[in-house]
Amino acid sequence: MKGIIEKWNGTSLVLRIVVGLIIGAILGLFIPSDGTIVPAIITLLGTLFVNALKAVAPILVFFLIISALCNAKAPASMRTIIILYLVSTFVAALVAVVGSFLFPMQLTLASAENIAQSSPSGIGEVLNTLLLNIVMNPVKALVEANYIGILVWAAMIGAALRAAKGSVKDVFNAISDAVATIVRWIISLAPLGILGLVYDAVATNGMEIFIEYGQLIALLVCCMLVIALVTNPLMVFIITRKNPYPLVLRCLKDSGITAFFTRSSAANIPVNMELCEKLGLDKNLYSVSIPLGATINMAGAAVTISVMAMQAANTVGLSVDIPTAVILSALAAISACGASGVPGGSLLLIPMACSLFGIPNDVAMQVVAVGFIIGVIQDSCETALNSSSDALFTATAEYRDWKKAGRKFTMGKDNTPLTSSANKIDETAAEEAPTA
Numbered sequence: 345m346k347g348i349i350e351k352w353n354g355t356s357l358v359l360r361i362v363v364g365l366i367i368g369a370i371l372g373l374f375i376p377s378d379g380t381i382v383p384a385i386i387t388l389l390g391t392l393f394v395n396a397l398k399a400v401a402p403i404l405v406f407f408l409i410i411s412a413l414c415n416a417k418a419p420a421s422m423r424t425i426i427i428l429y430l431v432s433t434f435v436a437a438l439v440a441v442v443g444s445f446l447f448p449m450q451l452t453l454a455s456a457e458n459i460a461q462s463s464p465s466g467i468g469e470v471l472n473t474l475l476l477n478i479v480m481n482p483v484k485a486l487v488e489a490n491y492i493g494i495l496v497w498a499a500m501i502g503a504a505l506r507a508a509k510g511s512v513k514d515v516f517n518a519i520s521d522a523v524a525t526i527v528r529w530i531i532s533l534a535p536l537g538i539l540g541l542v543y544d545a546v547a548t549n550g551m552e553i554f555i556e557y558g559q560l561i562a563l564l565v566c567c568m569l570v571i572a573l574v575t576n577p578l579m580v581f582i583i584t585r586k587n588p589y590p591l592v593l594r595c596l597k598d599s600g601i602t603a604f605f606t607r608s609s610a611a612n613i614p615v616n617m618e619l620c621e622k623l624g625l626d627k628n629l630y631s632v633s634i635p636l637g638a639t640i641n642m643a644g645a646a647v648t649i650s651v652m653a654m655q656a657a658n659t660v661g662l663s664v665d666i667p668t669a670v671i672l673s674a675l676a677a678i679s680a681c682g683a684s685g686v687p688g689g690s691l692l693l694i695p696m697a698c699s700l701f702g703i704p705n706d707v708a709m710q711v712v713a714v715g716f717i718i719g720v721i722q723d724s725c726e727t728a729l730n731s732s733s734d735a736l737f738t739a740t741a742e743y744r745d746w747k748k749a750g751r752k753f754t755m756g757k758d759n760t761p762l763t764s765s766a767n768k769i770d771e772t773a774a775e776e777a778p779t780a
Contacts, residue, residue, distance in 0.1 A: 372546025393537020413502025
């Protein structure tokens with residue numbers, strides 16, 4: 345058994361995920377989801393995997409941020425990362441609006457009778473919700489996976505513990521490492537979980553679910569591809585002045601693939617943390633920037649909100665001018681930052697964007713229903729873009745600092761962590777050079 349486990353862990357995770365994907369799709373085509381024991385067990389694999397990630401992610405974020413901040417290091421790169429997050433989200437909304445102008449379409453609206461959730465009525469309500477989430481009871485925030493509340497409380501506790509003794513800080517470091525170890529155990533079972541997720545999607549919905557809304561899916565995916573392969577790399581190049589594609593492609597491979605199937609930015613936090621570690625980034629930086637990105641770096645959500653709102657306007661015969669479209673982009677970017685980091689988190693913000701055009705809420709909710717229909721692909725692509733760019737921009741900000749310091753590196757191919765001992769060796773060599 346030990347040999348089997350070692351061989352399993354020694355095989356590439358991406359390869360294992362691809363194998364799980366293929367097996368899940370084949371099983372979905374030939375084994376109907378009829379509620380019998382075999383389909384139930386296969387589906388349970390995916391449910392257990394995603395639920396395990398969702399369960400451990402809030403605890404991981406909470407202790408990682410406390411551990412990072414209580415060590416009294418405040419990386420200067422954080423400001424750059426936040427700017428990249430916000431600019432990328434706004435640019436994504438602009439790309440989506442331009443795409444909707446170039447390829448307008450009429451939606452066949454589905455019934456919204458089964459959509460029971462209420463949607464925000466305006467930007468004021470979104471901001472009000474964000475402020476209330478900030479002051480939510482920390483225990484309740486952990487239980488409900490309210491990442492805004494978790495981030496704020498963890499940041500305050502971590503800042504308050506900066507004056508604590510080293511032994512106290514060591515306790516939080518040990519807890520953080522223990523939770524990260526549990527996460528690695530869960531991630532090693534990702535292929536089995538993805539097998540179950542893919543089986544459930546294929547067996548339940550079938551491929552025909554995407555035929556009627558194929559054009560809409562194509563527009564959404566193309567906009568997200570432009571963000572992932574054009575605008576984001578352009579931003580990385582402006583910051584680093586190096587070929588961005590090795591880093592972009594590695595983030596898409598190591599983070600985007602897993603996020604595509606888990607469909608949760610929050611659940612993909614552990615994957616991004618591991619990727620940043622492999623890239624040799626500073627833990628004090630990525631332990632804060634990655635959870636923060638899962639909350640506010642929502643380029644994919646901005647694309648979804650903008651495209652769906654624009655096509656809703658086309659469906660009801662409204663003509664949208666350029667200034668209104670720019671306002672929509674800003675509104676979509678702001679509201680996307682408040683989207684939940686869980687599957688389908690952006691869809692209920694569509695009516696808020698539709699309200700900019702005066703579209704009735706009952707029509708807007710039918711557009712939300714369309715979003716749920718195409719969600720198997722839309723939400724997967726959206727999450728892959730959101731989550732992979734968290735790691736992308738974190739690495740970009742630190743590479744910028746490395747370049748200023750004169751450190752040689754290869755974009756996206758550093759696999760040795762940048763340890764403090766390595767820094768000390770470099771500093772010692774620099775100090776001793778003039779003396780020699």
